[in-house]
Amino acid sequence: MNEKRRTFLKKLGIGAFLASISGIIYTFFRPFKPDVLYEPPRRVKIGEPSKYPEGITFIPENRVYIIREGNSFHAISAICTHLGCTVQSAKFAQAKKVVSRGEEITESFEFFCACHGSRYYGDGTNYSGPAPRPLPWFKLYISPDDGQLVVDISQEVERGTKLKV
Amino acid sequence: MEGKIKKIFKRLFYTWAPSSGKESGQAIIKNFFLHWFPNKSLKRSLSWGYSLWLGTASLSLFIILFITGIILMFFYVPSVERAYWSVKDIEYVISYGWFLRGMHRNAAHLMVAVVFFHMVRVFLTGAYRSAFKELGFRELNWLVGVALLLLTLLFSFTGYLLPWDQLAYWAITVGTNIASSIPLIGKWIRFLLLGGNEISQNTLIRFYTIHVALLPSILTLLIAYHMWRIRKDGGLACYDNLILNSKKVMTNPNPTKTYSLLGYTKGKSIITFDYKLDEEMVESSPNLTVRALIVFLITFFVCFSMTLLLKTPLEEPANPSVTPNPAKAPWYFLWLQELVADTTIKIGDFTISGGLVGGVIIPGILLFLLIITPFIDKSPVKSIGVWFAKERRKQIIVFLVLIFLILILILIGTYMRGPNWRLYWPWESWPEKPVNL
Numbered sequence: 088m089n090e091k092r093r094t095f096l097k098k099l100g101i102g103a104f105l106a107s108i109s110g111i112i113y114t115f116f117r118p119f120k121p122d123v124l125y126e127p128p129r130r131v132k133i134g135e136p137s138k139y140p141e142g143i144t145f146i147p148e149n150r151v152y153i154i155r156e157g158n159s160f161h162a163i164s165a166i167c168t169h170l171g172c173t174v175q176s177a178k179f180a181q182a183k184k185v186v187s188r189g190e191e192i193t194e195s196f197e198f199f200c201a202c203h204g205s206r207y208y209g210d211g212t213n214y215s216g217p218a219p220r221p222l223p224w225f226k227l228y229i230s231p232d233d234g235q236l237v238v239d240i241s242q243e244v245e246r247g248t249k250l251k252v
Numbered sequence: 253m254e255g256k257i258k259k260i261f262k263r264l265f266y267t268w269a270p271s272s273g274k275e276s277g278q279a280i281i282k283n284f285f286l287h288w289f290p291n292k293s294l295k296r297s298l299s300w301g302y303s304l305w306l307g308t309a310s311l312s313l314f315i316i317l318f319i320t321g322i323i324l325m326f327f328y329v330p331s332v333e334r335a336y337w338s339v340k341d342i343e344y345v346i347s348y349g350w351f352l353r354g355m356h357r358n359a360a361h362l363m364v365a366v367v368f369f370h371m372v373r374v375f376l377t378g379a380y381r382s383a384f385k386e387l388g389f390r391e392l393n394w395l396v397g398v399a400l401l402l403l404t405l406l407f408s409f410t411g412y413l414l415p416w417d418q419l420a421y422w423a424i425t426v427g428t429n430i431a432s433s434i435p436l437i438g439k440w441i442r443f444l445l446l447g448g449n450e451i452s453q454n455t456l457i458r459f460y461t462i463h464v465a466l467l468p469s470i471l472t473l474l475i476a477y478h479m480w481r482i483r484k485d486g487g488l489a490c491y492d493n494l495i496l497n498s499k500k501v502m503t504n505p506n507p508t509k510t511y512s513l514l515g516y517t518k519g520k521s522i523i524t525f526d527y528k529l530d531e532e533m534v535e536s537s538p539n540l541t542v543r544a545l546i547v548f549l550i551t552f553f554v555c556f557s558m559t560l561l562l563k564t565p566l567e568e569p570a571n572p573s574v575t576p577n578p579a580k581a582p583w584y585f586l587w588l589q590e591l592v593a594d595t596t597i598k599i600g601d602f603t604i605s606g607g608l609v610g611g612v613i614i615p616g617i618l619l620f621l622l623i624i625t626p627f628i629d630k631s632p633v634k635s636i637g638v639w640f641a642k643e644r645r646k647q648i649i650v651f652l653v654l655i656f657l658i659l660i661l662i663l664i665g666t667y668m669r670g671p672n673w674r675l676y677w678p679w680e681s682w683p684e685k686p687v688n689l
Binding site (some may be wrong): 119120121123124126145147148150169170171172173175199200201202203204216217218219220 | 301311366425428429430433443444447448449450452453454458509566572574575576577578579589592593595598603604605606607671673674
């Protein structure tokens with residue numbers, strides 16, 4: 088009986104020791120997962136729709152392109168899906184037709200990445216270079232309080248989702 | 253006459269000086285700074301041609317980096333707002349700042365190269381194994397060496413971000429995104445490494461602390477262990493080779509050890525044998541110590557000359573919205589960047605990112621090969637400690653081909669990649685306006 092109690096207490100002691108050690112070690116490593124991020128917000132107001140010219144506009148703070156076609160707007164990410172460099176846009180003198188993901192689209196610009204030479208059609212579809220995925224489209228909506236455009240880069244939307252104003 | 257002058261000199265400046273081989277050995281062992289050297293050394297292991305002294309050169313570079321690094325720490329400010337400007341001050345305002353930063357940078361680049369060639373030397377001489385299991389276990393020291401090589405690369409990588417210029421920012425962007433292409437845990441690793449979703453203040457302070465505190469401590473301990481193991485494994489591998497080729501001579505079977513540290517020991521007296529290597533050995537002081545000093549001086553001289561001849565680059569401040577074209581990783585990672593750009597595999601609609609193939613899988617396989625090499629190499633023991641032993645021809649050819657491929661990829665990445673990562677001959681000029689679709 089006594090022996091049993093002794094081994095039980097020994098195990099309890101070792102267990103308590105290991106648990107407290109792991110607790111201490113946890114406090115060493117847990118701080119490395121940030122609780123607050125002082126980064127630019129993922130959902131931002133980017134001004135009145137009317138201030139955007141026809142065609143493509145780059146918003147450097149959020150690394151996103153806003154594209155206006157008449158009264159419709161959409162947002163495409165400027166972060167290359169290969170290794171995260173900022174893709175640049177190149178405008179064509181004349182719009183041209185390309186087949187992107189089985190559909191024929193008319194594009195007046197394309198994207199390319201300087202780091203490793205990936206290329207994307209105007210709708211963000213990758214067609215050349217090492218990029219593994221198309222550039223995502225982000226949610227775009229009108230802020231109900233002051234009518235500004237809001238882009239939410241934490242929410243991806245289907246290609247072709249456009250905001251009509 | 254000369255003897256007399258020496259005698260007077262000794263009288264004036266020594267209270268005691270070694271007068272025999274035994275005493276000069278004692279002088280080494282009892283000295284704090286010299287105690288890691290053996291009493292006597294093998295002539296062959298002191299020759300320039302056998303080891304090329306690359307390990308000593310690596311340590312010399314580490315010492316230079318340690319000293320210049322501490323001085324730079326007094327002037328560098330690890331904050332996003334001030335990092336770039338403090339480096340600019342080091343370069344243009346602080347007296348000799350340009351010199352210290354240049355020495356630090358050149359020594360860092362040299363260290364990557366020298367540590368790498370140190371590994372190549374050990375491989376080519378088959379020095380990662382022991383001919384006599386009872387004399388040592390060099391396989392373990394090879395593993396420590398591989399760890400030291402990886403730590404050296406990590407050292408360089410973390411230091412690369414600190415100037416916070418365009419070069420730094422985009423090299424780290426590409427580097428950390430390679431990590432995020434590891435399946436399942438990649439995104440998580442990148443988040444922890446950066447301390448957020450993008451390169452920010454959190455990233456800078458993390459890289460800084462790893463660079464100036466964590467890695468120097470780990471590296472110092474590992475280097476000490478690496479050197480201690482060389483001694484405990486019976487010296488350089490050429491020693492094993494010498495023993496294999498010499499005759500065992502029995503010495504008198506006297507009871508050589510009847511006392512242990514704790515008192516009288518019972519049991520049989522130990523029978524010893526000897527290889528009669530006395531002719532092959534020399535006193536470590538001055539033969540080893542002076543050579544080590546010469547290697548340090550040569551290393552220092554090379555660093556010094558590079559600093560005077562080469563301009564230490566500092567580009568524009570980091571700008572997350574503008575990627576320079578082309579954006580290149582540091583040269584020792586360019587072979588990886590080249591692989592990453594070339595290895596995206598497309599099967600129909602299914603794509604495997606080059607980041608995973610070239611950035612994780614291929615280097616992972618190479619590292620795995622490095623780790624298991626000493627354990628799978630079953631060539632005869634007489635090939636240990638011999639340059640280009642013919643018994644190891646196959647291993648050496650495979651190894652050299654891999655090294656050669658890595659060097660070729662580095663050269664292509666450095667000299668032949670222009671805007672949009674297109675191939676250009678080194679003598680071809682790049683287009684003035686790189687946007688060309």
